[in-house]
Structure formats: C-alpha cells, structure tokens
Amino acid sequence: MPLIKNDLKSSLINAFFNCDLRELQNDYRSIKETKVSNKVFICHQGDRCSDVFWIKRGIVKLSHITEAGIETTIAILGKGSVIGCFMNNSVDPELEETVQALGEASFYRLTKSDFKALMSQQTELAWYVFEEIYTRKQKVERRLRNVLTQPVESRVIATLLELSEIFGIKCTHGYALEIHLTQQEVADLVGASRSVVSTILNDLRSRKMLDYTRDQICINDAALTDY
Numbered sequence: 035m036p037l038i039k040n041d042l043k044s045s046l047i048n049a050f051f052n053c054d055l056r057e058l059q060n061d062y063r064s065i066k067e068t069k070v071s072n073k074v075f076i077c078h079q080g081d082r083c084s085d086v087f088w089i090k091r092g093i094v095k096l097s098h099i100t101e102a103g104i105e106t107t108i109a110i111l112g113k114g115s116v117i118g119c120f121m122n123n124s125v126d127p128e129l130e131e132t133v134q135a136l137g138e139a140s141f142y143r144l145t146k147s148d149f150k151a152l153m154s155q156q157t158e159l160a161w162y163v164f165e166e167i168y169t170r171k172q173k174v175e176r177r178l179r180n181v182l183t184q185p186v187e188s189r190v191i192a193t194l195l196e197l198s199e200i201f202g203i204k205c206t207h208g209y210a211l212e213i214h215l216t217q218q219e220v221a222d223l224v225g226a227s228r229s230v231v232s233t234i235l236n237d238l239r240s241r242k243m244l245d246y247t248r249d250q251i252c253i254n255d256a257a258l259t260d261y
Contacts, residue, residue, distance in 0.1 A: 047114045062148040069140040076133040082126040086118040086149040092139025096131040107222035112200045120146045181225035189224045190234045198255045209252035216249050
C-alpha cells in the first residue's frame with residue numbers, strides 16, 4: 035500500500051478530530067477529551083497504564099529519567115501523534131516516558147481495546163497512525179546515526195529544522211519561527227552536552243540565523259537551510 039500524501043494525511047486526521055465526540059463515544063465508550071495548560075503532565079514514567087493518548091492539538095515533550103536520576107528529552111510530538119503502550123501485551127504495563135505539554139494542548143484518551151476497534155473499523159486512519167509511528171521510529175534511528183557520524187553543529191541545525199516543522203509558530207521577534215525549548219532540551223535531542231550546544235547556538239546567533247531566551251529559540255529556517 036502506498037504512503038499517504040501529506041495533504042490527505044492532514045484531511046484524515048482533521049476529519050477524525052472534528053467528529054462529534056458524543057458520536058465517537060457511541061462506538062468507543064471510553065474515549066474522552068482532556069485539555070491541559072502549559073507544562074502540565076499528561077502521564078508520568080512508571081505509571082501503570084494501558085490507555086492510548088492521541089494528541090489532538092498542541093505540542094508535547096517525551097522525557098525519560100535514567101537510573102542516575104537525569105532527565106533526558108526523548109522526542110517532541112505534535113498533533114496526530116499516538117502515545118502509550120498499546121502494542122504491549124501486558125495487562126497493565128509501565129509507561130517508559132513522561133509526557134508533558136509545551137503550551138496549551140488537548141488529547142483524546144481511550145482504552146487499548148477501543149483503540150484497537152477504532153483501527154479495525156477505520157482502515158485509512160489506521161494507516162495514518164502506522165505511518166506516524168513509523169516516521170517517529172525513522173527519526174529516532176536517524177538521530178542515532180547522526181550522533182555516531184555527524185558533527186554536533188550539523189546535528190543542531192538538523193534538529194532545529196526538524197523542530198520547526200513541528201512548532202511552526204510565527205515569531206514575534208523578527209525571526210521566522212519560535213521553538214519553545216530550553217538549550218538543555220535541544221542538547222538532549224542532539225545527543226551532546228548543553229555547553230557545546232550553547233556555543234554552537236551563540237555562533238549561529240552571531241550569524242543572525244537565530245536568537246534565543248531562556249526557554250525559547252527564534253530561528254530563520256530559510257537561513258539555516260541555506261547554511
């Protein structure tokens with residue numbers, strides 16, 4: 035089966051999220067919508083939960099705390115992303131990541147059985163979900179290859195450009211886009227120390243390709259692409 039084109043993907047997921055929630059609940063009784071504010075946690079690492087979280091609006095951060103107690107940002111996800119242990123056969127599996135909203139967000143939550151029924155009945159939507167998960171896996175693998183083979187500067191630029199596709203928020207400070215992440219979170223995604231990433235960001239700022247505050251990076255994505 036061929037990959038779904040981006041415009042069709044958008045129409046599929048938009049059509050689903052625009053459905054009347056009460057009608058969806060007629061077929062999938064557990065589904066409910068939850069809205070959260072900036073920095074609110076949707077679920078925590080170690081929680082026992084087999085439910086599925088489907089991002090309807092906004093952006094969320096996946097993070098993991100190591101045995102040494104160090105928190106590391108794993109991924110940044112946007113609208114249409116599916117989160118949960120729905121492929122795990124355990125009755126009540128432990129979540130491996132913490133999910134936190136970056137800005138206001140909303141999501142659908144439903145049981146694994148209802149999610150499975152939904153995927154079985156709406157095959158085009160199921161293919162969208164399959165592609166979303168596969169694309170996420172590809173990004174993780176590409177990031178690992180880049181850590182092993184590419185200089186840190188290249189990884190920083192590639193990560194910023196990838197994030198710009200997710201955030202896509204028009205900047206109010208004279209740049210093209212705003213990315214609401216700290217330097218440490220970018221460093222986690224790049225696989226480098228914060229001090230090294232900070233030096234690279236300073237250099238890019240001196241070249242007028244970006245600017246940043248404590249928890250926000252403003253970028254000129256066209257200039258970064260050309261660079």
